Structure formats: structure tokens, C-alpha cells
Amino acid sequence: GENVEQHPSTLSVQEGDSAVIKCTYSDSASNYFPWYKQELGKGPQLIIDIRSNVGEKKDQRIAVTLNKTAKHFSLHITETQPEDSAVYFCAAIPYNQGGKLIFGQGTELSVKP
Amino acid sequence: DAGITQSPRYKITETGRQVTLMCHQTWSHSYMFWYRQDLGHGLRLIYYSAAADITDKGEVPDGYVVSRSKTENFPLTLESATRSQTSVYFCASSGQGPNEKLFFGSGTQLSVL
Numbered sequence: 001g002e003n004v005e006q007h008p009s010t011l012s013v014q015e016g017d018s019a020v021i022k023c024t025y026s027d028s029a030s031n032y033f034p035w036y037k038q039e040l041g042k043g044p045q046l047i048i049d050i051r052s053n054v055g056e057k058k059d060q061r062i063a064v065t066l067n068k069t070a071k072h073f074s075l076h077i078t079e080t081q082p083e084d085s086a087v088y089f090c091a092a093i094p095y096n097q098g099g100k101l102i103f104g105q106g107t108e109l110s111v112k113p
Numbered sequence: 114d115a116g117i118t119q120s121p122r123y124k125i126t127e128t129g130r131q132v133t134l135m136c137h138q139t140w141s142h143s144y145m146f147w148y149r150q151d152l153g154h155g156l157r158l159i160y161y162s163a164a165a166d167i168t169d170k171g172e173v174p175d176g177y178v179v180s181r182s183k184t185e186n187f188p189l190t191l192e193s194a195t196r197s198q199t200s201v202y203f204c205a206s207s208g209q210g211p212n213e214k215l216f217f218g219s220g221t222q223l224s225v226l
Contacts, residue, residue, distance in 0.1 A: 004155075006155070032212070032213065034213075034214075036215075036217075041219070042219055042220075043203050043205070043217030043218050043219050043220055044156070044203070044215075044217050045217065046214055046215065049213075049214075089155055089156060093212050100158055100161070100171060100172075100211070100212060101158065101212040101215070102172075103155040103156040103157070104155055105153060105154065105155045106155050
């Protein structure tokens with residue numbers, strides 16, 4: 001079955017620095033990789049996603065990269081701001097397991113002003 | 114208000130009691146989901162539904178029951194609550210597919226004493 005490992009569990013950066021969160025997955029047939037952001041007291045919100053036929057995707061200050069050979073994908077946040085502080089979850093959908101999202105354990109990002 | 118709403122926001126119950134968590138969405142999304150969020154485990158799928166009267170088990174369905182008589186409602190019932198079911202429960206919906214672009218509610222924090 002699919003297993004999604006996410007690192008680090010906590011990350012603290014200075015405002016303006018970059019932040020990188022990494023996830024690995026076990027099922028080579030996985031084909032869709034979303035990232036969700038969860039602010040305190042709220043439900044997760046989709047911020048970016050990537051499919052297996054694409055190596056990189058950008059949306060303003062955030063980007064996601066995918067390495068299918070190594071079976072890992074990463075979230076990159078540049079020029080971090082205090083409002084980026086949140087818990088970030090990666091996820092994968094294994095192709096052959098009914099298409100159910102499997103989430104990583106989450107990364108708590110703290111951006112210090 | 115439009116969107117996805119969960120009730121109650123907070124719930125305290127005792128072991129052995131039955132408790133129902135409510136979820137309502139106004140988008141007429143076909144897909145609805147129940148997740149539980151626990152420290153160190155990320156988000157784990159309890160049950161999901163592809164349409165009214167169609168439900169299926171997720172990763173951790175034991176001890177839970179769902180129903181979906183109407184497209185907009187997807188209640189989750191704990192038939193006999195246990196302390197291990199103390200968690201934050203999130204309902205989500207999607208109009209684009211079984212696992213794409215999920216919209217989450219604000220969650221229900223459940224404590225079983």
C-alpha cells in the first residue's frame with residue numbers, strides 16, 4: 001500500500017528566507033500529489049498540486065517539484081512571510097488503491113518576523 | 114452561508130455513548146469525506162461517499178457509521194464512543210473527483226472521557 005513520509009515535522013525560518021518541505025512515497029504508480037495548508041483552528045486548504053507527468057509547478061511564491069525516479073516531491077516557499085506560518089500536509093493518490101488520498105504527517109512551519 | 118459546515122464545533126462525551134457529527138455542503142459536490150486528525154498521523158480517511166446512498170470505507174473505519182441520504186449531508190456516527198476516538202474530525206467535499214481539490218470544513222474537536 002501507499003505510504004507517505006513527510007519531513008521535517010517542524011521548521012522555523014526567518015521572514016524572507018525560503019522554506020522546503022519534503023515528502024517521499026512508496027507506490028511508484030502514484031500520479032497526483034497535492035499540498036494542503038492548515039491554519040490554526042481551520043481545515044486544510046489546497047494550495048498547489050502536481051501530476052506525475054510534470055516535474056515542477058509554480059504559483060507565485062510557492063512551487064512543487066517532483067522526482068518520480070526517487071519517489072519524492074517537495075514544496076518550496078520563497079520570501080516567506082508571517083502569514084505562511086501554518087501546518088502543511090503533502091498527499092499522494094496511489095493509482096491502484098481506489099484513488100484515496102494518503103496524507104503525510106504534516107510539517108509545522110513557523111516564520112519569525 | 115455557502116460552503117461546507119460542520120457541527121458541533123466542540124463535543125465532549127463519555128465512553129459508550131453514541132454521538133453524531135454533522136456535515137453540510139451547499140455546492141452539490143458529489144464526493145464527501147470524513148477524516149480524523151491526530152498528532153503524528155496527519156489526516157486519515159474514515160469513510161467517503163461518491164454520491165447519495167453510496168459510501169465506502171477508508172483507512173480507519175472501525176467504530177464509525179456513515180449515511181448519505183441527501184447529497185448535501187454526510188453525518189458521521191460513533192456508535193459507542195471510545196477514548197481512542199478522541200480526535201479532531203474534518204469533513205470535506207469535492208466536485209472534481211474522488212480525491213482532487215478537496216474543500217474542508219473547520220472541524221469538530223471531539224473528546225471522549
